[in-house]
Amino acid sequence: MNIVIVGATGAVGQEMIRCLSELNFPLTKLRLVGSERSKGRVINTPFGEIEIELISDDLFRECDIALFSAGSDISREWRDRVVAANCLMIDNSSAFRREDGVPLVIPEINGATALKHNGVIANPNCTTAIAAMALWPLHLEFGLKRVIVSTYQATSGAGAKGMQELIDQTGEVLEKCDGDFSKVGDCDVIPQAFAHQIAFNIIPHIDSFEENGYTKEEMKVTWETRKIFGEPDLALSCTSVRIPTLRAHSESIVIETVKPVSPALAREGLANADGVELVDLPESNVYPMPMNATGKFDVEVGRIRRNLVFGDHGLEFFVSGDQLLRGAALNAVKIAELFVEKREAGVDRGAVGIQSASSVDIKGELTNKFLI
Amino acid sequence: MNIVIVGATGAVGQEMIRCLSELNFPLTKLRLVGSERSKGRVINTPFGEIEIELISDDLFRECDIALFSAGSDISREWRDRVVAANCLMIDNSSAFRREDGVPLVIPEINGATALKHNGVIANPNCTTAIAAMALWPLHLEFGLKRVIVSTYQATSGAGAKGMQELIDQTGEVLEKCDGDFSKVGDCDVIPQAFAHQIAFNIIPHIDSFEENGYTKEEMKVTWETRKIFGEPDLALSCTSVRIPTLRAHSESIVIETVKPVSPALAREGLANADGVELVDLPESNVYPMPMNATGKFDVEVGRIRRNLVFGDHGLEFFVSGDQLLRGAALNAVKIAELFVEKREAGVDRGAVGIQSASSVDIKGELTNKFLI
Numbered sequence: 001m002n003i004v005i006v007g008a009t010g011a012v013g014q015e016m017i018r019c020l021s022e023l024n025f026p027l028t029k030l031r032l033v034g035s036e037r038s039k040g041r042v043i044n045t046p047f048g049e050i051e052i053e054l055i056s057d058d059l060f061r062e063c064d065i066a067l068f069s070a071g072s073d074i075s076r077e078w079r080d081r082v083v084a085a086n087c088l089m090i091d092n093s094s095a096f097r098r099e100d101g102v103p104l105v106i107p108e109i110n111g112a113t114a115l116k117h118n119g120v121i122a123n124p125n126c127t128t129a130i131a132a133m134a135l136w137p138l139h140l141e142f143g144l145k146r147v148i149v150s151t152y153q154a155t156s157g158a159g160a161k162g163m164q165e166l167i168d169q170t171g172e173v174l175e176k177c178d179g180d181f182s183k184v185g186d187c188d189v190i191p192q193a194f195a196h197q198i199a200f201n202i203i204p205h206i207d208s209f210e211e212n213g214y215t216k217e218e219m220k221v222t223w224e225t226r227k228i229f230g231e232p233d234l235a236l237s238c239t240s241v242r243i244p245t246l247r248a249h250s251e252s253i254v255i256e257t258v259k260p261v262s263p264a265l266a267r268e269g270l271a272n273a274d275g276v277e278l279v280d281l282p283e284s285n286v287y288p289m290p291m292n293a294t295g296k297f298d299v300e301v302g303r304i305r306r307n308l309v310f311g312d313h314g315l316e317f318f319v320s321g322d323q324l325l326r327g328a329a330l331n332a333v334k335i336a337e338l339f340v341e342k343r344e345a346g347v348d349r350g351a352v353g354i355q356s357a358s359s360v361d362i363k364g365e366l367t368n369k370f371l372i
Numbered sequence: 373m374n375i376v377i378v379g380a381t382g383a384v385g386q387e388m389i390r391c392l393s394e395l396n397f398p399l400t401k402l403r404l405v406g407s408e409r410s411k412g413r414v415i416n417t418p419f420g421e422i423e424i425e426l427i428s429d430d431l432f433r434e435c436d437i438a439l440f441s442a443g444s445d446i447s448r449e450w451r452d453r454v455v456a457a458n459c460l461m462i463d464n465s466s467a468f469r470r471e472d473g474v475p476l477v478i479p480e481i482n483g484a485t486a487l488k489h490n491g492v493i494a495n496p497n498c499t500t501a502i503a504a505m506a507l508w509p510l511h512l513e514f515g516l517k518r519v520i521v522s523t524y525q526a527t528s529g530a531g532a533k534g535m536q537e538l539i540d541q542t543g544e545v546l547e548k549c550d551g552d553f554s555k556v557g558d559c560d561v562i563p564q565a566f567a568h569q570i571a572f573n574i575i576p577h578i579d580s581f582e583e584n585g586y587t588k589e590e591m592k593v594t595w596e597t598r599k600i601f602g603e604p605d606l607a608l609s610c611t612s613v614r615i616p617t618l619r620a621h622s623e624s625i626v627i628e629t630v631k632p633v634s635p636a637l638a639r640e641g642l643a644n645a646d647g648v649e650l651v652d653l654p655e656s657n658v659y660p661m662p663m664n665a666t667g668k669f670d671v672e673v674g675r676i677r678r679n680l681v682f683g684d685h686g687l688e689f690f691v692s693g694d695q696l697l698r699g700a701a702l703n704a705v706k707i708a709e710l711f712v713e714k715r716e717a718g719v720d721r722g723a724v725g726i727q728s729a730s731s732v733d734i735k736g737e738l739t740n741k742f743l744i
Binding site (some may be wrong): 185202204205213237239287288294 | 538569584607619622657676
């Protein structure tokens with residue numbers, strides 16, 4: 001299979017290369033596309049040295065799958081030409097996620113829907129994907145009635161430049177404060193990747209504001225979870241907050257369920273779920289943290305407890321997942337895997353497609369039973 | 373009035389000195405108590421140079437009010453002797469907060485209850501106090517039915533040593549990562565003030581774990597809000613998370629109300645509330661942030677919007693407040709102010725006591741009308 005990564009020099013593009021390698025993706029040839037600035041640069045990859053090319057129609061004619069991670073504008077500009085070249089577009093931007101006919105896919109949840117594509121498959125928003133890994137098994141088992149999310153999002157959400165800004169600014173603020181911690185807001189740093197200083201600060205503002213007062217980032221979690229779960233009326237609200245960490249997002253989540261729920265039952269369901277790691281031994285100081293979730297394929301879930309507000313229909317927990325992996329690169333490569341023929345028996349990646357399809361079937365049944 | 377601060381060299385103690393000065397507290401003499409290590413050290417204060425003394429019974433006999441901020445053990449050890457010395461103890465620790473007969477006071481909310489003390493008045497937990505400033509006006513107006521809180525708590529919650537650990541560790545991690553952001557968890561730093569590395573990390577664990585899976589810090593928000601509001605059955609849950617900021621805590625809060633609520637009405641109520649600053653112009657990138665709340669007496673409230681989960685009975689918002697001020701020193705000094713005779717007409721501080729008392733009366737009426 002020939003794969004092209006559009007946006008290969010970005011933080012997500014780099015992780016896509018790593019995921020293709022670590023999942024032993026059956027690659028014939030990997031092509032890398034970058035901007036005019038990176039053209040000709042040679043990248044050292046597990047697949048050998050690869051030169052950055054400019055985007056072109058020819059490229060897509062020669063590739064089976066294009067992994068796009070270069071922003072919504074590039075995705076919109078090239079979509080028709082990629083489809084015309086008969087190259088499957090797996091798009092990490094938000095450009096087509098809500099469009100009818102474009103499957104929005106997390107392979108472990110609704111992998112089967114990927115097969116109904118019209119040339120484009122959308123990769124979900126990072127915050128959505130990370131929350132969904134924990135929410136889906138609980139939805140299957142107990143039915144979600146209400147979901148309330150507050151996020152702790154790393155600077156990697158703004159790409160490599162976001163992470164670099166945190167690091168550079170941190171040094172600058174430490175120097176300017178000179179030990180007087182009350183001066184943290186008087187450092188006159190000039191933010192570029194974010195709306196305000198991010199060093200030793202948090203910003204409750206990611207993406208633009210919608211008319212209803214939520215940010216687009218927050219609404220994406222509502223819109224996209226509904227689409228992925230096939231639950232157009234799911235009541236879900238989110239507060240998205242940028243925090244001074246490098247990568248891996250965390251989320252504090254409260255759910256009200258249709259069926260009674262208990263921490264023990266929830267733990268059991270989550271322990272058996274694909275793409276989830278139960279990290280829940282608080283008595284040993286073990287719980288999800290971005291520091292540990294960084295670089296990990298699975299989403300960490302822990303701090304599972306009966307919520308005090310919704311009685312025996314309420315659960316509260318905490319998740320941490322690598323924003324660049326589950327929230328972007330890994331999920332995109334796992335979508336690509338759905339289109340790999342199972343050429344070797346027992347190859348793990350084959351199971352992804354099968355399992356996703358059966359999850360969807362199970363869910364189809366459960367919808368009527370549990371949800372309005 | 374003679375005041376003694378026990379724990380005067382700590383982060384909160386230092387802010388207590390500043391608050392006494394900025395509120396023009398009518399001081400006759402200020403005495404400062406520190407540990408054996410700080411004994412004899414001379415502190416430069418707005419009230420002149422003051423030498424750190426060791427704690428003693430004599431000291432309390434010579435003072436009218438003792439502001440305690442040296443941890444629960446010291447407070448427990450000295451309580452009886454302070455009371456016996458006829459010195460009013462205003463205690464910042466959690467030692468007596470839940471005890472019957474010990475008023476737990478936020479002057480702007482339940483100031484009148486302070487007058488019913490038996491020698492000890494408790495200062496609430498910082499997270500509780502910051503949330504309560506926004507919740508109280510909304511409770512008066514719309515009645516709180518359910519409250520769901522997720523916090524973003526600064527390292528100042530662990531005192532000066534917590535802030536110093538963040539700063540020192542940040543430098544260490546930056547050096548050890550050397551530009552490779554995936555190594556943030558492999559730096560082998562040795563945490564002391566916190567259970568784990570806090571630099572470029574967050575820790576969903578503050579204080580010890582209770583049997584129900586919540587931390588004591590989280591339960592304090594539930595227990596203490598109920599006591600301060602006089603609502604023993606208020607449904608409130610909290611997830612408390614330590615984040616790599618220096619001071620000022622933030623909180624993402626979702627409420628379900630008894631009466632229908634709207635963002636416009638909520639803004640109106642909050643704009644008129646004491647101790648609250650409405651910071652809510654998202655279209656101009658203006659919302660609460662720890663960077664701006666640091667050093668400020670008022671709690672910033674913004675991102676006010678209709679919550680998507682509770683329909684027209686739901687509201688969602690974000691608060692930031694200085695943990696060392698409203699969350700500790702300012703609140704304690706404002707409690708002390710309740711005992712200052714209004715010696716000068718028109719002095720602002722006099723109004724605090726009057727207003728608090730009338731709030732309590734209003735609230736007493738509203739309880740039956742709005743709440744179960």
